[in-house]
Amino acid sequence: xxxxxxxxxxxxxxxxxxxxxxxxxxxxxxxxxxxxxxxxxxxxxxxxxxxxxxxxxxxxxxxxxxxxxxxxxxxxxxxxxxxxxxxxxxxxxxxxxxxxxxxxxxxxxxxxxxxxxx
Numbered sequence: 518x519x520x521x522x523x524x525x526x527x528x529x530x531x532x533x534x535x536x537x538x539x540x541x542x543x544x545x546x547x548x549x550x551x552x553x554x555x556x557x558x559x560x561x562x563x564x565x566x567x568x569x570x571x572x573x574x575x576x577x578x579x580x581x582x583x584x585x586x587x588x589x590x591x592x593x594x595x596x597x598x599x600x601x602x603x604x605x606x607x608x609x610x611x612x613x614x615x616x617x618x619x620x621x622x623x624x625x626x627x628x629x630x631x632x633x634x635x
Contacts, residue, residue: 568614568616568617569611569612569614571620572588572591572597572611572614572617573588573591573621573623574588574589574590574591574621575587575588575621576588576617576619576620576621577617577618577619578599578614578616578617578618579614579615579616579617579618580599580609580613580614580615581613581614581615582613584599584601585601585618586599586600586601586607586609587599587600589606592608594611595610595611595612596608596609596610596611597609597610597611597614
């Protein structure tokens with residue numbers, strides 16, 4: 518006979534109901550992924566959004582393409598004018614700024630205007 522009686526008995530005696538313990542490893546894997554991957558990525562994205570919101574004229578920045586320049590003008594919510602060399606100015610989308618190398622301090626009038634908004 519090709520099938521032994523032990524295999525036949527194991528198949529017949531297997532429980533057919535739902536077992537809560539079989540779900541525990543999946544829940545554990547999700548929790549580990551959340552704390553090791555998802556949560557740090559969300560925190561990093563929040564910091565990047567805050568950095569983009571705080572950009573102002575005079576800041577020295579690096580774009581995603583690796584171009585280093587100085588912000589000369591804020592054209593709109595989405596566009597900045599960046600000087601990458603003497604007399605060479607380009608428009609850059611705000612979302613394409615990867616980091617800020619040096620920050621400028623806000624002007625006296627701008628600081629008072631920010632306090633008035635709050």
